[in-house]
Amino acid sequence: MYKINESQAAKELYAQLPLTIEVEDFSINDKVFYPPQKLSITDTPMAIGGKGKLAYFEPWGDVVMFYDSFSENSSLFELGESVSGQDDIEKLSGIITISAYDI
Template sequence: MKKIVSFLLGGMLLLLLSACGSNSEHEPDTTDYAQTEPTIESISETQTPESEEINSEPKENHADERQIRVNGKEGQNIVFRLNDSTAANTLYKQLPLSIQIEDYSHNEKIFYPPDELDTSGTPLAEGPDGTLAYYAPWGNVVLFYGECGGASGLYELGEAVSGADRIETLSGEIRIEIVEDN
């Protein structure tokens, strides 16, 4: 009887241990490695506990470092730092773009990206001149050269880190590209 109980307990323990393991081998890997860049967080995950103790500096988010450049036909050069929102990521993946920019209202320029941006988890926009935003109801990206007062459906993508004073002078076709050396 003890042998049967012992056998059953051993079998149950084996089943429990195998059930606690990862089942990732059964799920397809859908990661797009061509679009994925290692972040400081993902690199630090591979560090040993000893190296984590040595590296006690706060971790920086790689997405905070992503920048895009808007070049105007008259030599304007505006650099925006993107936030880590889903909408900013969606725009980033559509770059580079050559696209028409239009005047709108008294404080903004707009353009329509080829694909709508996914706004899930994206904060609403409100801020100073130089705010980069997405107005979901119309599907346009907004470059504010005056204060961004906020609106329902207006989502923050980032902020100008240089050239905000040149946004107002943009017209016609602009070129938007990723800043590689930030």
């Protein structure tokens, strides 16, 4: 489960939920999916940190779920971070459903 921040990009992603979408391996530290609509990065902070971060890679329009540390990138914007299930991110594959959950 992720807690999203108050950025414009995170709000736009939230507005697209629920999503049933394919999650893919990208690198050795993350999983990605492509939301139906690109997100605006206006007032969205750069992604800093590592394991458990939810980010948006603006040039390709993919949402990135990091399960290990990563290097900062000027095109990577933070959407939120994992609050539970962080160790399960690496196991995700195929079609998943992403929905909103208020805590």
